[in-house]
Amino acid sequence: MAALNIPFMSPGKYQSCHEKLAGHIHNKACENMERAATEEANLARELGEVDDKGHPYITVVGDGARSKRSYNVNYNALSGVACVIGKITGKILFLGVRNKYCCICERAIAKNIQPIPYHKCYKNWDSTSTGMETDIIVEGFRCSLEMYGLIFLRLVGDGDSSMYNKLVKTRPYANTLVQKIECKxxxxxxxCRKLREISGKKRSTSKNCAVPIFLRKHVLKSILRIRTACSKAVLYRTNEEKPLTEKIQLLCKDLKNIPSHVFGEHSKCQEIGYFECKPNQS
Ligand SMILES: [Zn+2]
Ligand SMILES: [Zn+2]
Structure with a gap:
């Protein structure tokens, strides 16, 4: 605007417009989430997934993001967001934001003065950045009955167990325990991260003896093949027409055989009858 010499609104005006618009966006988001919850509830009723008090129960996916990537080392983001998504519809049911920073408050602290008393303060979090996601998802579970009359029975989440532990402790639905499904x-x-860690270890954990670099490099370059073999085994067993317990047992065997198969020992591959590989082929 300045480059084109067009007068633009003042920062104050901009902020007030922003707040007005943000309010509308917020309301619309709430409406949409409510609609999605109704949709999920109806689908659950159709499937007969209703508890003895008549509350439908559903499976949800929970995940969060932070304003700054951690790369598993730097957990110091100032903002975090997380949402709960209905598994069937793929629509958002709950949304939350946590901020550790408010520029008005920070400026006041820097100048050692009182912050403007009635400013719209975005700061709502004082704890660690890692706790943001957990806090939002737990809040979603706690509110679900009151907001939508819906029970989030199963949570598909990441490998981070702290969130699930917090959910178990919070007990959002009294005697109904939330179940956890690991996200694939x-x-x-x-x-894969664990495998990469292993390939970087210069000494073995079991015998504390030196591991030659060519072996570690071999592990490192096989990670993708191991991962693919796992996915393929799951897919193969899922599509088999056998009882579930049998499929699980067979899958266990498949998974245990994968390291052998990938590193060139195929004696059990034939027996399992699934890897189409001949002995001596690497
Ligand atoms: Zn503030
Ligand atoms: Zn094989």
């Missing part, structure tokens, strides 16, 4: 993507991602 997060599970595989954590699995």
């Amino acid at each position: 993507n997060h599970l595989l991602r954590n699995f």
Whole structure:
């Protein structure tokens, strides 16, 4: 605007417009989430997923993000967001934001003066950045009955167990215990991370002897193959027409055989009857 020499609204005016618009966006988001919750509730009723008090129960996915990537080392983001999503519809049911920073408050602290008393303060979090996500998701669970008359029975979440532990402690639905389903993507991602960690270890954990670099490099370059083999085994067993317990047992065998298969020992592959590989083929 300045470059084009067009007068623009003052920062104060901009802020007030922003707040007005943000209010509308907020209300619309709430309306949409309520509609999505009704949709999820109806689908649950159709499936007969209703508890003895008539509350439908559903599976939800919970995940969060922070304003700054942690790369598993730097957990110091100033803002975090998280949401709860209905598994069937894929629509957002609950949304929360946590901020550690408010520029008006910070400026007042820097100048050692009192902050403007009635400013719209965005700061609502004083604890660690890692706790933001958990806090929002737990809040979503706590509010679900009151807001939508809906029970979030199963949570599909990342490998981070602290969130689930907090949910168990909070007991959002009195005697109904929330169940946890591990998210496939997060599970595989954590699995690969562990493998990468192993490949970086210069000494073995069990015998504390030196591990030659060519072996570690071999592990490192096989990570993707191991991951793919896991996904393929799951897919194969899922599509088999067998009782679930049998499929699970077979999958256990598959998964235990994967390291052998990937590193060139195929004696059990044939027996399992699933890897189409001949002995001596690497
Ligand atoms: Zn403030
Ligand atoms: Zn094999």
